[in-house]
Amino acid sequence: MTDQELQALVEMISVEYFGLPFSHQARFNKRLRTTGGRYLLRSHDVEFNPLHLAEHGEEELIKIIKHELCHYHLHLAGKGYKHADRDFKQLLAQVGGSRYCQQVSGGRKTLPYKYELLCQQCGMAYKRKRKVNPARYRCGRCAGKLKLRQLAD
Template identity: 60%
Template structure:
C-alpha cells in the first residue's frame, strides 16, 4: 500500500465511522516496532506500522486506524483522548476499533527468567528477571518465607 492509498483509506474510514473528515496527513512510520499506530498531538497527523498490515491483514489494520482516529477526533473536540479516559473507551467501542494491536513475530524480544523463588509454606512460584532480597520480601499469598530455586 502506498501513501496515497493509506491517506484515502483513513479519510474514508473517518467519514464512514465518525461522520467527520480527516484533514491531516496519514503516513507509514517504519521505526514503529511494538505499536500499530500513533497520533501526533502537535501536528494531528497519524502514523502507522506497515508491518501490521502485512502480517495481520486489512481487517486488523482498519481496527488500528479506528483506534488512532478516536484519539484524533476526541483531541480536536477537546474530550478525553487518552487510553484511560471514559470518552475514549466509549467511542472506541462504538466504532469497533481495536484496543490492542497484534504482536508481530520477532519484533518483541523475550526477556529470560533468571531467578525463581518458591514459598516454603504454600509452594507459590515467583519467576523473576531481577534478584529479590528474601530477607525483606515474603510470599504475597500466605506471607511465608521465600527460598531461591536454581534454574535448570
C-alpha cells in the same frame, strides 16, 4: 499499500464511522516496532506500522486506524482522548476499533547475556548484556570490587 492509498483509506473511515473529515496526514512509519500506530498531538498526523498490514492483513489495519482516529477526533473536540478516559473507551466501542493490536514478529529482540560481573569478596554475580568497566562499579551487597568475566556462547 502506499501512503496515498493509506491516506484515502483513513479519510474514508473517518467520514464513514465518525461523520467527520480527516484533514491531516496519514502515513506508514517503518520505525514503529511495538505499536500498531500512533497519533501525534502537535501535528495531528497519524502513523501506522506497515508490519501489521503485511502480517495481519487489512482488517487488522482498519481496527488500528479506528483506534487512532478516536484519539484524533476526541483531541480536536477537546474531550478525553487518552486510553483511560471514558470518552475514548465509549467512542472506541461505538466504532468497533481495537483496544490492543496484535504483536508483530519485527519487534525488539533481546540479546543474550554475554558478560558477568563477579564480586571478589562475597561471590555475588551480576549478568550483563553489554561490556562494562568493572572499575566504575561496586557490589551492591558488600561494596566489594567487581571482576568482569565473559560467558561462554
